Amino acid sequence: xxxxxxxxxxxxxxxxxxxxxxxxxxxxxxxxxxxxxxxxxxxxxxxxxxxxxxxxxxxxxxxxxxxxxxxxxxxxxxxxxxxxxxxxxxxxxxxxxxxxxxxxxxxxxxxxxxxxxxxxxxxxxxxxxxxxxxxxxxxxxxxxxxxxxxxxxxxxxxxxxxxxxxxxxxxxxxxxxxxxxxxxxxxxxxxxxxxxxxxxxxxxxxxxxxxxxxxxxxxxxxxxxxxxxxxxxxxxxxxxxxxxxxxxxxxxxxxxxxxxxxxxxxxxxxxxxxxxxxxxxxxxxxxxxxxxxxxxxxxxxxxxx
Amino acid sequence: xxxxxxxxxxxxxxxxxxxxxxxxxxxxxxxxxxxxxxxxxxxxxxxxxxxxxxxxxxxxxxxxxxxxxxxxxxxxxxxxxxxxxxxxxxxxxxxxxxxxxxxxxxxxxxxxxxxxxxxxxxxxxxxxxxxxxxxxxxxxxxxxxxxxxxxxxxxxxxxxxxxxxxxxxxxxxxxxxxxxxxxxxxxxxxxxxxxxxxxxxxxxxxxxxxxxxxxxxxxxxxxxxxxxxxxxxxxxxxxxxxxxxxxxxxxxxxxxxxxxxxxxxxxxxxxxxxxxxxxxxxxxxxxxxxxxxxxxxxxxxxxxxxxxxxxxxxxxxxxxxxxxxxxxxxxxxxxxxxxxxxxxxxxxxxxxxxxxxxxxxxxxxxxxxxxxxxxxxxxxxxxxxxxxxxxxxxxxxxxxxxxxxxxxxxxxxxxxxxxxxxxxxxxxxxxxxxxxxxxxxxxxxxxxxxxxxxxxxxxxxxxxxxxxxxxxxxxxxxxxxxxxxxxxxxxxxxxxxxxxxxxxxxxxxxxxxxxxxxxxxxxxxxxxxx
Numbered sequence: 001x002x003x004x005x006x007x008x009x010x011x012x013x014x015x016x017x018x019x020x021x022x023x024x025x026x027x028x029x030x031x032x033x034x035x036x037x038x039x040x041x042x043x044x045x046x047x048x049x050x051x052x053x054x055x056x057x058x059x060x061x062x063x064x065x066x067x068x069x070x071x072x073x074x075x076x077x078x079x080x081x082x083x084x085x086x087x088x089x090x091x092x093x094x095x096x097x098x099x100x101x102x103x104x105x106x107x108x109x110x111x112x113x114x115x116x117x118x119x120x121x122x123x124x125x126x127x128x129x130x131x132x133x134x135x136x137x138x139x140x141x142x143x144x145x146x147x148x149x150x151x152x153x154x155x156x157x158x159x160x161x162x163x164x165x166x167x168x169x170x171x172x173x174x175x176x177x178x179x180x181x182x183x184x185x186x187x188x189x190x191x192x193x194x195x196x197x198x199x200x201x202x203x204x205x206x207x208x209x210x211x212x213x214x215x216x217x218x219x220x221x222x223x224x225x226x227x228x229x230x231x232x233x234x235x236x237x238x239x240x241x242x243x244x245x246x247x248x249x250x251x252x253x254x255x256x257x258x259x260x261x262x263x264x265x266x267x268x269x270x271x272x273x274x275x276x277x278x279x280x281x282x283x284x285x286x287x288x289x290x291x292x293x294x295x296x297x298x299x300x301x302x303x304x305x
Numbered sequence: 306x307x308x309x310x311x312x313x314x315x316x317x318x319x320x321x322x323x324x325x326x327x328x329x330x331x332x333x334x335x336x337x338x339x340x341x342x343x344x345x346x347x348x349x350x351x352x353x354x355x356x357x358x359x360x361x362x363x364x365x366x367x368x369x370x371x372x373x374x375x376x377x378x379x380x381x382x383x384x385x386x387x388x389x390x391x392x393x394x395x396x397x398x399x400x401x402x403x404x405x406x407x408x409x410x411x412x413x414x415x416x417x418x419x420x421x422x423x424x425x426x427x428x429x430x431x432x433x434x435x436x437x438x439x440x441x442x443x444x445x446x447x448x449x450x451x452x453x454x455x456x457x458x459x460x461x462x463x464x465x466x467x468x469x470x471x472x473x474x475x476x477x478x479x480x481x482x483x484x485x486x487x488x489x490x491x492x493x494x495x496x497x498x499x500x501x502x503x504x505x506x507x508x509x510x511x512x513x514x515x516x517x518x519x520x521x522x523x524x525x526x527x528x529x530x531x532x533x534x535x536x537x538x539x540x541x542x543x544x545x546x547x548x549x550x551x552x553x554x555x556x557x558x559x560x561x562x563x564x565x566x567x568x569x570x571x572x573x574x575x576x577x578x579x580x581x582x583x584x585x586x587x588x589x590x591x592x593x594x595x596x597x598x599x600x601x602x603x604x605x606x607x608x609x610x611x612x613x614x615x616x617x618x619x620x621x622x623x624x625x626x627x628x629x630x631x632x633x634x635x636x637x638x639x640x641x642x643x644x645x646x647x648x649x650x651x652x653x654x655x656x657x658x659x660x661x662x663x664x665x666x667x668x669x670x671x672x673x674x675x676x677x678x679x680x681x682x683x684x685x686x687x688x689x690x691x692x693x694x695x696x697x698x699x700x701x702x703x704x705x706x707x708x709x710x711x712x713x714x715x716x717x718x719x720x721x722x723x724x725x726x727x728x729x730x731x732x733x734x735x736x737x738x739x740x741x742x743x744x745x746x747x748x749x750x751x752x753x754x755x756x757x758x759x760x761x762x763x764x765x766x767x768x769x770x771x772x773x774x775x776x777x778x779x780x781x782x783x784x785x786x787x788x789x790x791x792x793x794x795x796x797x798x799x800x801x802x803x804x805x806x807x808x809x810x811x812x813x814x815x816x817x818x819x820x821x822x823x824x825x826x827x828x829x830x831x832x833x834x835x
Contacts (some may be wrong), residue, residue, distance in 0.1 A: 046670055160435060161436060161437060162436050163427075163433055163434065163435050163436070163437050164435070165811070166420075166424060166427060166428055166437055167428070169417075169419075169420065170417055170420070170428050173418075173419050173420065174415075174417050175419040176415070177415045177417055178417050178427075178428075179399065179415070180399045181399075181428045181429045182398075182399060182400035182403060182429075222371075282333070292419075295417075295419060
């Protein structure tokens with residue numbers, strides 16, 4: 001394999017890993033507050049469709065990003081209303097949110113299917129100006145790529161270094177104790193879902209406005225679910241999520257590169273490679289999950305008398 | 306952080322006290338709380354003074370915990386008023402309580418195992434900024450820890466600490482968050498003896514710095530060792546209030562359990578089997594407990610056919626574990642267990658039940674029923690072998706119904722057979738469990754708090770059912786916190802304290818005073834083994 005091919009895989013991994021990272025970070029924040037959002041896929045789809053629609057209408061990708069963020073927040077707040085205020089089962093509500101997202105996104109996106117939209121400008125990674133064009137073109141990224149790792153660090157800082165994050169983690173571990181400490185568990189969970197919605201919106205915005213630059217139905221292709229799995233892989237830790245997203249997307253890129261190179265293995269088998277890796281990771285962490293998952297993950301907080 | 310936040314809040318209390326030595330820091334007047342089945346607090350008055358340890362003494366269910374939960378804002382009182390330093394106050398939530406300087410040490414620790422000591426404490430600090438400086442929190446912890454001998458490692462996760470250490474963290478948490486009134490709910494329950502001594506020393510140190518301490522307990526020794534003032538609750542009412550100087554063991558026990566002795570005519574044993582094998586025999590059995598559970602220590606016990614052995618004790622002293630052990634939910638760490646004359650150490654619960662063991666657990670909703678299944682399904686649940694047909698492919702619902710109706714008739718209970726168990730009241734749920742467990746002539750019955758939550762008629766029917774089972778030759782292990790019931794039904798009575806049998810009596814040879822004495826550990830558990 002040539003250097004160029006390897007660099008190509010890395011570049012592609014960074015590109016497709018970015019939206020995965022944002023989505024994983026969002027799910028980390030929600031799950032740290034005790035809420036599993038299986039509807040992430042649907043949330044991302046609605047965000048993506050809204051982002052594309054607004055960008056194509058206005059011609060301004062930044063407005064599109066804003067619209068995607070807003071859509072992510074609204075979807076998450078809807079989900080939050082079900083599981084926090086109405087105290088509905090999180091898994092059922094998540095699946096309902098996902099299917100709702102399928103339908104709503106198809107509806108919103110029906111006029112812009114296949115329409116190519118104005119993309120975010122790409123900037124060369126600083127310091128690489130001297131590279132030959134074939135190489136340097138692999139390292140021109142949009143602003144959301146450059147922001148991904150700083151955002152992961154920001155999320156880590158929020159969760160582990162701020163009063164708010166301490167409260168969120170406490171709610172995810174034991175809502176009664178969080179209540180006893182004078183916090184409002186329901187309100188904190190809404191706040192966590194709001195942040196998660198922003199991050200899901202970023203994930204969808206990057207996927208469409210920077211990466212594919214177009215809308216097709218179900219275009220997230222299971223990224224929402226991969227993100228849910230990556231949360232477990234990264235043991236609910238924002239910085240480990242960076243590695244998780246990169247490893248998974250590198251596996252995808254490698255698999256594509258192998259297929260392109262005509263490797264004599266069934267392409268269907270190769271297609272499963274990233275998911276096999278995910279399953280292996282889940283098996284490896286599975287035994288220790290008890291020690292790292294937020295203790296009241298998935299539990300409804302009914303409150304005291 | 307200023308140095309004043311690090312040092313304990315002493316001076317203000319001292320001045321208030323020196324001004325008028327007898328002005329209460331906190332007073333409760335006429336506090337009343339009713340729950341669906343019980344009047345938990347009935348017009349309770351209480352005065353708490355700075356620089357004093359106030360013991361709140363009473364049996365389980367006397368209303369101590371309810372009262373403190375009202376004080377801490379978990380429950381809203383139906384009636385009554387609160388005043389802090391003479392000013393009326395309202396407490397609607399734990400947050401309100403903490404703002405007023407109240408801190409509560411819960412029976413079950415409110416620590417998050419996954420977080421570090423410093424994080425757990427920071428969670429309850431009012432004055433940490435939006436960005437938490439854990440180093441600084443750790444320094445504050447160390448300042449208090451050194452002063453009150455509460456040393457803990459501040460940067461480790463709580464999950465790595467022993468129960469005694471976790472309690473220190475809880476106390477530090479209260480102190481650092483500025484509490485002036487500390488409510489300790491049975492703080493010694495989970496502690497080893499040497500840790501109890503250390504805790505009492507900590508409390509004495511806090512008292513001399515002007516903290517007001519409310520110590521909820523049922524252990525008379527601890528009360529006499531450190532309290533300044535004692536209030537005894539019984540059945541939701543104040544049964545007595547006195548200064549330490551006026552109190553002695555005898556007086557406190559009389560107050561706790563009531564003066565009236567159980568006055569029930571006992572029936573003679575109906576079966577005097579010749580050369581009977583015990584239906585249950587435990588030989589020097591010890592168990593290992595996890596977490597806040599109690600481990601049983603060297604239990605020797607035999608139950609013969611046609612006999613009711615009553616287990617007295619304040620709950621949490623190993624009763625639940627004893628029931629679980631006999632059924633096979635926990636196994637012996639040491640010693641041997643025999644059921645119906647055969648070694649039963651490895652018998653599964655299913656086998657034990659098949660042999661004729663019936664089990665009425667402590668908490669029927671959590672332990673003896675599936676809330677979303679109907680009464681009939683719940684009744685079928687523990688005897689699948691009896692009702693399975695065609696190799697378990699079908700169930701004989703007619704037979705289940707027959708058994709259920711026969712049981713209901715026997716007890717003279719009425720239950721909706723097709724209602725989900727979760728819709729039943731606590732009393733009806735208990736009736737369902739009784740019908741299921743006692744309906745089919747068991748040979749060994751483990752009955753925990755059988756009559757709890759039942760009205761008088763149903764309770765009498767349940768007691769009659771136990772006596773009838775005894776008459777039919779069953780052995781009964783009867784766990785209860787109702788001494789009157791134990792005295793009325795038991796042929797023999799054992800007292801459990803901290804996982805040990807500390808006394809064995811014939812009911813006619815003893816009285817509630819002697820039993821109560823052992824239940825509270827007043828006699829010194831190790832001395833009175835027999």
